[in-house]
Amino acid sequence: MSFFPKLLIALVAIFPLIAIAEEVGERWGTAERERKYYRLVDLPIPKNIVIEAGAFCDLPDGRIAVGTRHGEVYFITGTDAANPEPKYQLFATGLDEIFGLAWKDKVLFVTHSAELTKVSDTNNDGTADRYDVVSDAWGYGTYHEYAFGSKFDPKGNMFVALGLSSSYHSQELFRGWVFKVTPEGKSIPYASGVRSPGGIGFNEHGAVFYIESQGPWNSACSLKFVKENGFMGHPISYNWYKYAPNMGAAPVEPKTGSSTLTESINIPQLDPYAVVFPYIRMGRSISGFVIDKTGGKFGPFENQIFLGDYTQSIILRATTEQVNGVWQGACYPFREELSTGLLNVHFTPQGRLISGGTNRGWPVRGLKPYALERLEWTGVTPFEIKRITINSTGFNIDFTKPLDPKTASLPENYRVNSFTYPYHQGYGGPVIEATDAKVTQVAIAKDGLSAKITLDKITQGHIHEFNLAPILDRDGETLVHNFAFYTVNEIPK
Amino acid sequence: MVACFGLIAANLHAAPIIPGLEHKNPLTESQKGKVLIEELRCTSCHEGMSKPNAAGPDLREVGSRIQPDFLKKFIQDPAAHDPGTAMPDVFGERSAEEQEKIATELSAYLLSLKNEPAKPDALPKDKEAEGKKLFHEVGCVACHSPQDDNPDAKALTGHVNLAHVSKKYHSTGLADFLHEPLKVRSDGRMPDMRLSRSESELLAAFMIGSETATAKAETHSPATIAAGKKAFTEMSCNACHKVDSSPKPPLIPAKAKLNLNAGCLSLTPGKAPNYQLSDVQRKAIRAALTEKPKNPTPAEAINLRLTQLNCISCHQRDDFGGVKPALDSYFHSTEEALGNHARIPPELTLVGAKLQPGWLHKVLHEGETVRPYMITRMPQFGNAALDGLTQLLGEVDKLPPIEFKPPEKESKTQMDNAAHQLLGDQGLNCIACHNYNGKESPSMKGLDLMTSYQRLQPAWFDQFLKNPTKLRPGIIMPSFWPEGKAVQTEILGGDADEQIRALWHQFSLGRSARDPSGLRAENPELSVTDQTRTYRGRSTVAGYRGIAIGFPGGMNYAFDAQNGALTAIWPGKFITVGWRGQGSGNFTPASPAIQLAQDVAFLTKLPEAWPLRPIRTKEAPVNPDPTYPSQHGYAFQGYSIGEKGAPTLRYRCEEVAIEDTSIAASKNNTLNRTLTFTSTKAISIYFRVLSGTIESVSESSFKIPKLQLNLRKSNAKFSNIVRTAGSNQELILKLDLPAGTSKLSLDYVILP
Secondary structure, eight states, X not given: OTTHHHHHHHHHHHOTTSSSSOTTOOOOSOHHHHHHHEEEEEOOOOTTOOOOEEEEEEOTTSOXXXXXXXXXXXXXXXXXXXXXXXXXXXXXXXXXXXXXEEEETTEEEEEESSOEEEEEOTTOSSSOOEEEEEEOOSOOOSTTOOEEEEEEOTTSOEEEEEOOBTTTBOOSTTTTOEEEEOTTOOEEEEEEOOOSEEEEEEOTTSOEEEEEOSBBTBSSEEEEEOOTTEXXXXXXXXXXXXXXXXXXXXXXXXXXXXXXXXXXXXXXXXXXXXXXXXXXXXXXXXXXXXXXOSTTTTOSOTTOEEEEETTTTEEEEEEXXXXXXEEEEEEEEEXXXXXXXXXXXXXXXXXXXXXXXXOSSSOOSSOOXXXXXXXXXXXXXXXXXXEEEEOSSEEEEEESSOBOHHHHTOGGGSEEEEEEOOBOSSBSOOOEEEEEEOEEEEEEOTTXXXXXXXXXXXXXXXXXXXXXXXXXXXXXXXXXXXXXXXXXXXXXX | OHHHHHHHHHHXXXXXXXXXXGSSOOOOHHHHHHHHHHHTTGGGTBSSSSXXXXXXXXXXXXXXXXXXXXXXXXXXOHHHHSTTOSOOBOOTTOOHHHHHHHHHHHHHHHHHHXXXXXXXXXXXXXXXXXXXXXXXXXXXXXXXXXXXXXXXXXXXXXXXXXXXXHHHBXXXXXXXXXXXXXXXXXXXXXXXXXXXXXXXXXXXXXXXXXXXOOOOOOOOOHHHHHHHHXXXXXXXXXXXXXXXXXXXXOOBOOOSSOOTTSGGGSSSXXXXXXXXXXXXXXXXXXXXXXXXXXXXXXXXXXXXXXXXXXXXXXXXXXXXEOOOGGGGGGOOBSOGGGOGGGTSOOOOTTHHHHBOHHHHHXXXXXXXXXXXXXXXXXXXXXXXXHXXXXXXXXXXXXXXXXXXXXXXGGGHHHHHHHHHHHHSTTTTOGGGTBOBTTBXXXXXXBOOXXXXXXXXXXXXXXXXXXXXXXXXXXXXXXXXXXXXXXXXXXXXGGOHHHHHHHHHXXXXXXXXXXXXXXXXXXXXXXXXXXXXXXXXXXXXXXXXXXXXXXXXXXXXXXXXXXXXXXXXXXXXXXXXXXXXXXXXXXXXXXXXXXXXXXXXOEESSOOSSOOOOOOOOSSSOSOSSXXXXXXXXXXXXXXXXXXXXOXXXXXXXXXXXXXXXEEEOSSTTEEEEEEEEEESSOEEEEEEEEEESOEEEETTXXXXXXXXXXXXXXXXXXXEEEEXXXXXXXXXXXXXXXXXXXXXXXXXXXXX
16 A cells, blocks of 8 residues: 555646546546547437447448347348438337347347347347247346357357346356356356356456446456456355355455455456456446457457446457466557447447447436447548566557657556455455556567567566557657557466 | 630639638638639649648549439539539630540540449339428538529528539439438538438439439440549549549649639630639639738637538637528428527527537537437538637636535535426426436426536536526526526525536436326336237236236236236226336336136145245345245246237146136126136146135136136146135136146126
């Protein structure tokens, strides 16, 4: 704690408004520059329908299915038109808070609060007429017990993440667990310890990940690797181990006030959280995520993770890597000023990023009660931190444009500090153990697109913050977003 | 002969029309000249004047829009076929034959650029009235003459001519253009009116009829096309129009001493392009050219831009612009009671100090709007036309800045409560005229107050609340803090600044702000029309995995999919659904319902006590029997939608598959339920049909309060058991199912 005041001063210097300000957090203030590279286009929704989008998926014919909090599924045409006027065809109704859609063999798999349901149109009239339960292996007894579904993995498995009861308790069967649902329809308990998931899917390397919200045992939102038989950090759901014999005995109880790094040594089922998103500065309620597999249509961030945030109506980026067998990675600001609280994001066939959601129920910066918006790359490459990876003595920082050798070769222009959060029972948590690191050496790649920096120390278990404000590209431009955060769980041996 | 034609032309042809210059604008003569120089694209050919001009229309796909015949005639004599056009006559002193030849070649070349044949003309028929309505209400009349019988409007001058449009366009070509005008004219002088595709078609149909005979394009020889391509560059058409990547012609060097009576400015331009300039226009251009070149001040730059784009035809700023009296009747609102400010676009006086720059950008560049009641639309002019305007307005428009300090921790609750009271019907009742946080006002639906924080700058907000008509003259918004004194003296001690600060903070909360009193809305009702409706959600009558089914004619029931039981029946209205707050989708019968047991209904063995569903309580909140009722053999499997939407519910009791279909009997007090059982072997199962105070009417008929149950028929043998269960009774049917399929039908009759 002794470092805390120092960090506070540092923070106030960079973000003078952060301590005061509105409840949803201040803006990055980068919207004006972001617009030049990523244009925001509204996808109008007819007056007589409500689309609080919770899930999207592609259909084989190029349409996009959207599932809503009202429990309806619409098939949308025309999302990529220059002046979009999408057509919405109502496919299915009567589901309950949809947070997962996947399509396989002419059937739509819908994850909603009550079940994972196969929805099909057996008479081909364009409207669903058959609803088959694939899994209802979990209890459902408070409204907050949302269920989030992934797409299929290559073997045809789907993963379902189940939120806690009222987001604090586990009062119904398997609340706070992740299930694997096999192609044969078997529901297998897969992991425990989830709190309030916002989405589940695969990272850019195909591993199962979910996004967790800040709260008890989670001082900030984080992307976590969902390990088979794993424990995701919140022990309230231990009471269901006796119903999951495949998972063995419940793990050791974590010690409150410790760190995920320390506890992961005591509790083999626990991995330290892979990518931690510093609270408020990088989202407050991160939701659905998707990988950019557009082949460059969306700009220079191919194969990276894009995530929406509910409270701040922003979109973030993340990248992951496995070091010494443990997942970790970085998060980066991407685009602000979306119009509603984002619940999910999805790439269109033309490589634009659709986002949707609602501002109902929780504080949200965006003013629209619901909206569908399309983010499209203007074709102009922004100067951004593309990706940060770790090496044994420091980090490799990739950029989207060649660096100005003068500003980029000065070690003092790379400001790195690190901090962590407590792993504890309380809701959220303060920044602790703030410390400065010194960049001792910089080596710029021949093509000018990356810098290898050497640090005087890397602190294991810390989130490393990079501030690269002084660095310019060859056109003399500053970074659109000059900061990023890397969570160091392991240092390469 | 040629001279003579020129003379006649000079008399017949209208001078170019720049609408903003003919409206009440703030420009000096030389500034008007500057606008003309830019709008007529003088800098496309001349060096050393002003900034590079905006691009002329993109002609790469001109053949898909414009009738070939018109294109040729227009090239030959623009102003004769589109009076008021900014396109000059470039044929100068050439002979009529030569003009004809070059125009043929140029149009042949332009038409050859787009090989795609014109799309078949298919516009909505018999909808001219709808198109006409659109034309007159969305804002077209701000720049174009109204197309109705209004004599005042007919007399208006300075409006862009549309008489040629029916000869110029293919009908779908016009619809395409209206839908995305900036694609062809990136300069935004015909702005994007945010018309939907179908609106564009309606408007096109109104302007040129639903069908236009598309004249078959003459086929031209490659030689003619090649000659046209050559002429296009030689005559410097590419100075303004983009057709390919060929470089623009070199600029005409600026002369040390200008001859202001020669070239384009001459009465007889000769070889120079002829713009048909009026004397007034020539004078203005000469004034601009003789003035010592200097950059306009930011305030002047704003005036120039607002005039150039004709923003001033709808918006007043300071003492210029505003809707012309003859056009006033074309501006409408769906909320007439909110007065002129709900139908006339807002004044732009001090707009740079009023709106947050980010919001101004959203309005200008992204079509953002907060006045859904205003029927006239804010056009989108595109980035080229608006570049830098947001910054200029921010620079010029200033109010003494103020800052609203966020409430101190200890006074936060007090501030929140104060704002909540001020806004509601027990306070200033702001919500009587304003929507709030996405919810409609119970009376007048003025703009959503919650947008204030995102849209407005604090100083403007403060001054506006204290004196609304000073910043928005004539607005019907009352002053609740006249001369800075609060009308409401109870709240926050009647401190005006504190009250306004509390409101500002409240608006910063967005969705997390409480609804003021008076705003509360009823849950929406779902109604059943001609199809049976199936709705899933939580309900006190059917548990968390509840399903409500409503039939046309007013009979409804609910099924608890968690426990496998038909749990409620009600005649009358279907359900209301909660769509507010975090939890949502919960349903409640919209008419009084008869509640039945919510416990598992089928078992293969009859226990001494029927297994009842677990109840969670506040004291014991964890489900005490979390695998109920699957440990009793029940599994829900789904449902299929059948004829007229009626669902068949599917579930299992151990190895017995059950299909459960109910329909409303023609008499609206009865539900016919048919249960179909499929089993691979003969088996007995137990069906708990009713519980409560049961009265046996006959062997096959039983009553509970308000409901009679009649067992109709079965091809399985069944026997009744009525037994006591605690303080209640329960009716259990023992069904001896054969191998294969068997059925049981029963009626639920609602008693008067």
